[in-house]
Amino acid sequence: MPLFPNTPVEKMAEPYHRRWWALLVLCLSLLIVVMANTSLVVAAPDMTKDLGLSSSDLQWVIDGYTVPYAALMLVLGAIGDKYSRRGALVLGLLIFAGGSVMGGLVDETNLVIVARAIMGVGAAVVMPATLSLLVAIFPRAERAKAITAWSATSGLAIAAGPLAAGWLLENHAWGSTFLMNVPVAVLGVVGALLLVPPSKAEGMGRIDYVGGLLSMVSVGSLVYATIEGPHFGWGVGPITAAVVAGVGLLAFVAWELKHPNPMLNVRKFTERPFSGSMMAVLFFFFGTFGSIYYSTQFLQFVLGYDALDTGIRLLPLAGAVFVGAAVTGKLAPKLGVKIMVGTGMVIGTVGVFLLTQIETGSTYTDFLTPLLLLGFAIGLSLSPATDTIMGSFPEDELGVGGGANDTALELGCALGIAILGSLLATSYKDKLTDTVGGHLPAEAMDVAKDSVGGGIAVAEQVAKNPQGGAEQAQTLLGAVHESFAHAIAHTSLIGGIIMAAGTLIVIAVLPGRKHTTKHGVEDAAPATEEQTETVGA
Numbered sequence: 001m002p003l004f005p006n007t008p009v010e011k012m013a014e015p016y017h018r019r020w021w022a023l024l025v026l027c028l029s030l031l032i033v034v035m036a037n038t039s040l041v042v043a044a045p046d047m048t049k050d051l052g053l054s055s056s057d058l059q060w061v062i063d064g065y066t067v068p069y070a071a072l073m074l075v076l077g078a079i080g081d082k083y084s085r086r087g088a089l090v091l092g093l094l095i096f097a098g099g100s101v102m103g104g105l106v107d108e109t110n111l112v113i114v115a116r117a118i119m120g121v122g123a124a125v126v127m128p129a130t131l132s133l134l135v136a137i138f139p140r141a142e143r144a145k146a147i148t149a150w151s152a153t154s155g156l157a158i159a160a161g162p163l164a165a166g167w168l169l170e171n172h173a174w175g176s177t178f179l180m181n182v183p184v185a186v187l188g189v190v191g192a193l194l195l196v197p198p199s200k201a202e203g204m205g206r207i208d209y210v211g212g213l214l215s216m217v218s219v220g221s222l223v224y225a226t227i228e229g230p231h232f233g234w235g236v237g238p239i240t241a242a243v244v245a246g247v248g249l250l251a252f253v254a255w256e257l258k259h260p261n262p263m264l265n266v267r268k269f270t271e272r273p274f275s276g277s278m279m280a281v282l283f284f285f286f287g288t289f290g291s292i293y294y295s296t297q298f299l300q301f302v303l304g305y306d307a308l309d310t311g312i313r314l315l316p317l318a319g320a321v322f323v324g325a326a327v328t329g330k331l332a333p334k335l336g337v338k339i340m341v342g343t344g345m346v347i348g349t350v351g352v353f354l355l356t357q358i359e360t361g362s363t364y365t366d367f368l369t370p371l372l373l374l375g376f377a378i379g380l381s382l383s384p385a386t387d388t389i390m391g392s393f394p395e396d397e398l399g400v401g402g403g404a405n406d407t408a409l410e411l412g413c414a415l416g417i418a419i420l421g422s423l424l425a426t427s428y429k430d431k432l433t434d435t436v437g438g439h440l441p442a443e444a445m446d447v448a449k450d451s452v453g454g455g456i457a458v459a460e461q462v463a464k465n466p467q468g469g470a471e472q473a474q475t476l477l478g479a480v481h482e483s484f485a486h487a488i489a490h491t492s493l494i495g496g497i498i499m500a501a502g503t504l505i506v507i508a509v510l511p512g513r514k515h516t517t518k519h520g521v522e523d524a525a526p527a528t529e530e531q532t533e534t535v536g537a
Helices: 019-051 055-063 066-083 085-105 109-137 140-169 181-195 209-232 236-258 266-270 272-302 307-313 315-335 337-357 364-391 395-436 442-450 452-464 470-509
Strands: none
Touching (some): 019 055, 019 109, 019 140, 019 307, 055 109, 066 109, 085 109, 109 140, 109 364, 140 307, 140 315, 236 266, 272 395, 272 470, 307 315, 337 364, 337 470
């Protein structure tokens, strides 16, 4: 038995014998690219203080990763299909590690943003490669279990990122949260070379680079407009980006419809299993990541937990993901995609709505049930939706399938953080203005309205000022906490309504199990066991 697997998956007479070890490498690779976003949530206060980040700076430190990540996955997935899926995984991990080293060593805001963008490029190579390799390596009978493990890893990363970053921040500077990615990425590279067999699409034609470019421009412009517009005003830049995104999307669809070998066969969106599952992934991560984004801020800024304590308190979410994954592994083959995805989205929506009960006196206990529901819903829904999406693509388009799934996921995360984050900031600002407007100097009021962290900093300055004192500082701090709690409740109401609407749309679009064939096309006749395998997995 050779040390390095050299036989391509496509030429193996039987399933790859070390496929479960290969899955471990794929899940490890997925873990660090998702953790790169979640770990930054708890590192943000230290970075803000050390680098003197404005609200705009912090937003782009976070989203400098998101724009290339979301924009490039589709085309890089196709390139991996054509040339080497394993090679794409290794290259992506090396790029990701390089960006992490840079981010951990620089101490200037723009360079940190550049480092995050480099990490985003690496992640855009890694994430579709993990899914395409998984589907290529595992036979159909085992694929649902493998995708369940992959999906559970995404949920684990939501809690593992803050926990690992919090532990490091106890004794190290924020740069350590970047550098922790490096040994894991190196381990992933070694594991890929030792355990993951080579794979690529056979008989794949020329890559549709024009379609790829149009998809990059459309998605990148959409994410940029979504981030910049709601937070910092709809000036020339965001409006231009929104127009470019709209025109680019129309051009992409028109080009793909007439191209003989399109980057993405857009006609798949007429297939209800595919389009319903894509919308489920997008809506689900919209609500989930938006909620976790502001919940962690409440835990840190209002309840006073440090980074490590915050990470520990997110662990129940990870546990609930695994419980949900275990349940979906048992029930999905019997009940089908529509019931599992629909049920998960209903549970997730309830979790978001429960956050409308947050108030000034709320404690961690008030967040525990929503976190458990969101985690359970992730475990329940993501695996069958992802399995359906990947099952809609032939073997020579697995990277494109992974890119499509991951684009929906990342776009949902970006929209959730941007839109719900903008609603949160506006609601907080309005409530604080109503409560203490006119009682603070204009400059101090501007700082306090910018963010809950700014409000707390102003309260600390008031306490040190002889003209203020402890009593006025405590009054201001109470107003900041009240305003932020009000903002979370208001934002969760809007987020819950959006999630509820998305849930109804997804349930309406996804076909019942008996009407879905193996290839995701509606059929009036009851499907056979073989035909329902994809949607039931």
